Amino acid sequence: MKVLILSDIHGNWLALQAVLQAEPDADQILCLGDLVNYGPQPAECVAWAMHLRPPSLVIQGNHDRAFAGLAPHCAAADPPLAEAMQGATSHQLTPVMKRFLGALDSFQEFRCGEGNCVGYHYHEAGGEAGISRLRLYDPQWPWESDIILRGPPDKLFILVGHPDLLLLAHSHAPWATRCGPTQVVNPGSVGLPTDGDPRAAYAVWENGEATLRRVPYDVEETVRAYAPLALEEHVQQQLAEWLRTGGRSPTPSLAEMTTTHQYDSDTEKPDPVAGADVAMGKRREREQPAETS
Numbered sequence: 398m399k400v401l402i403l404s405d406i407h408g409n410w411l412a413l414q415a416v417l418q419a420e421p422d423a424d425q426i427l428c429l430g431d432l433v434n435y436g437p438q439p440a441e442c443v444a445w446a447m448h449l450r451p452p453s454l455v456i457q458g459n460h461d462r463a464f465a466g467l468a469p470h471c472a473a474a475d476p477p478l479a480e481a482m483q484g485a486t487s488h489q490l491t492p493v494m495k496r497f498l499g500a501l502d503s504f505q506e507f508r509c510g511e512g513n514c515v516g517y518h519y520h521e522a523g524g525e526a527g528i529s530r531l532r533l534y535d536p537q538w539p540w541e542s543d544i545i546l547r548g549p550p551d552k553l554f555i556l557v558g559h560p561d562l563l564l565l566a567h568s569h570a571p572w573a574t575r576c577g578p579t580q581v582v583n584p585g586s587v588g589l590p591t592d593g594d595p596r597a598a599y600a601v602w603e604n605g606e607a608t609l610r611r612v613p614y615d616v617e618e619t620v621r622a623y624a625p626l627a628l629e630e631h632v633q634q635q636l637a638e639w640l641r642t643g644g645r646s647p648t649p650s651l652a653e654m655t656t657t658h659q660y661d662s663d664t665e666k667p668d669p670v671a672g673a674d675v676a677m678g679k680r681r682e683r684e685q686p687a688e689t690s
């Protein structure tokens with residue numbers, strides 16, 4: 398059984414089409430959320446998701462939740478840009494589409510072929526912070542014997558033992574590893590990569606193993622699709638640069654944000670979530686325009 402894993406499409410219909418055309422023989426599609434925002438064609442992406450049938454499924458992302466009117470903002474890394482695009486594109490979605498987004502679950506347990514799987518987009522307190530304290534024991538990033546996820550404030554998801562496949566999203570950084578019987582995968586972003594590679598990112602799970610894949614698409618055609626939208630010029634320019642470069646500067650992977658040393662005690666081991674926060678903060682500092690006198 399071949400499973401196509403994708404996430405963070407962000408209204409980039411052309412990128413999504415490229416992924417689907419690259420993997421036409423997928424038996425199951427798992428979409429980990431954020432169908433909308435940043436991209437110029439969110440309605441097409443939502444319409445596609447609405448036509449998926451079991452065993453395929455869609456998980457709710459933070460931008461999906463905001464477009465559905467269930468959150469005051471998108472909890473985005475770039476709030477002004479996210480708010481500008483939400484204002485310019487949310488009207489493309491029909492009431493039925495918004496109800497569809499609002500009814501999605503942000504956490505799902507399901508079967509994937511013969512395996513037990515868990516899919517999870519993000520945690521309101523900080524994306525992959527939904528994973529409770531990952532601890533490194535060697536360069537391949539083995540996890541603790543039990544994987545603990547913190548769900549929304551009213552729930553506590555504790556996975557005693559391991560699912561066969563744990564799927565995460567939100568960070569736009571593709572990565573995969575294995576911890577015992579559990580394959581852990583973040584497929585990256587289809588529509589808005591931030592790792593310095595502008596190609597659409599996704600993953601495939603087949604024969605019990607996940608592989609990260611990329612496929613090119615016509616970035617300039619997506620850039621041209623912004624023209625009819627009511628956007629300020631600097632917003633269009635920022636989005637165009639982001640798409641063309643795969644992020645204005647390469648985003649460090651989670652593995653790169655941490656060290657791979659052995660530690661004498663748990664208290665000395667770095668928290669990769671905190672490391673990610675620091676790295677992203679440094680990135681934002683680099684991207685601030687220099688002051689002129």
